[in-house]
């Protein structure tokens with residue numbers, strides 16, 4: 291039996307205990323949210339919270355989910371009326387069929403429909419998971435005007451390609467027809483995500499019409515958020531699991547841990563889905579949650595991604611099961627990271643850190659290190675280089691954070707030497723720098739830090755960075771075959 295509107299009743303009749311199904315009348319559900327960046331994370335996280343709110347309170351908060359380019363998911367979901375299952379794969383697995391996504395569009399091919407949806411008066415909210423690079427920012431956090439997509443959109447805004455261009459064009463059309471704007475919720479892992487998005491959107495708008503930029507500045511809320519739930523890419527094992535455990539075919543399920551958290555800055559004055567009643571935290575203090583999560587969870591993830599990959603591991607579970615890596619992560623937290631975090635009052639940082647390591651130890655989740663290792667030039671500065679620089683500024687050394695940065699650089703060098711693809715928005719620049727390496731730690735690290743565009747040009751800081759990261763890189767190079775010896 292295939293999952294779709296028709297089979298839902300039959301599935302319901304099976305009374306499967308650990309399966310939750312939509313509780314509302316889906317045919318009457320209208321769309322109130324447009325989501326940009328349809329991927330596994332949106333479906334496992336924001337769509338899940340919206341589904342909980344619909345189940346308990348109803349409301350016209352159906353989602354139009356927009357994939358920026360990829361059509362695969364659209365085709366798979368179309369065969370099952372856009373229904374799909376979330377498999378929570380902890381010790382006691384739980385399943386939930388999500389009905390909140392009513393429509394799926396592909397921006398690269400259906401831009402008119404996307405803009406129609408965004409300019410419909412019924413659209414109240416836009417949410418966004420376009421990954422860090424989708425914000426098209428330069429290292430200073432401003433809109434990267436030189437970015438190819440931004441250039442293309444500035445020249446041809448009626449058919450925008452970037453998320454920023456799409457948002458501005460939709461707001462422009464609403465502005466011109468005197469329609470209230472929508473509010474925009476950034477849900478990617480970057481600090482001050484809402485502020486950065488607002489910056490990018492208003493700076494883009496300013497290039498085409500300062501009055502529009504001013505309207506956006508004053509009328510659109512861009513709350514900052516912290517999103518969390520470990521969601522590895524879907525693979526065949528999830529499809530099989532659902533077939534065996536639930537007895538139906540779902541070609542587009544998502545898998546994630548059962549833990550999930552969403553913290554949203556409390557600044558939207560307009561109506562929202564009843565998210566607060568289903569566990570979303572609304573607070574003025576989102577920056578602290580974000581800070582703690584980015585440095586602990588994402589920081590450790592990146593540390594494992596590079597150290598673990600160089601050591602030959604494939605998944606987070608494999609990496610954290612190595613006692614040398616686990617004890618390194620614990621020391622990294624205790625000695626260098628936790629003291630840089632201003633946590634929210636209600637959060638016990640030590641307990642939070644322990645609970646995150648436990649989440650990594652979930653044997654059922656196959657989270658590939660290669661997935662986390664993507665886009666290092668955007669992730670590593672936020673997760674490891676900034677806390678390292680903070681320690682340098684307060685005259686403290688940070689050999690362990692330096693080792694994470696050194697492992698990232700080593701990971702890149704090994705890729706470049708093997709001529710395998712570096713998945714990074716600045717891959718060309720990285721490859722050019724890496725090609726000049728000589729396996730001499732002082733030379734290579736000085737070159738990298740002095741020339742790579744992600745580093746600022748503050749020479750005092752860079753000199754200290756070069757010193758600390760070179761030392762770590764030397765350790766990594768000295769036992770090429772066994773990076774784990776560098777951890778002790």
Ligand code: CS2
Nearest residue numbers: 517518519520588591661662
């Ligand atoms: C990961 C995150 O791929 C990555 O960079 O660190 O996707 C992480 O799994 C999520 O932020 C967890 O909430």
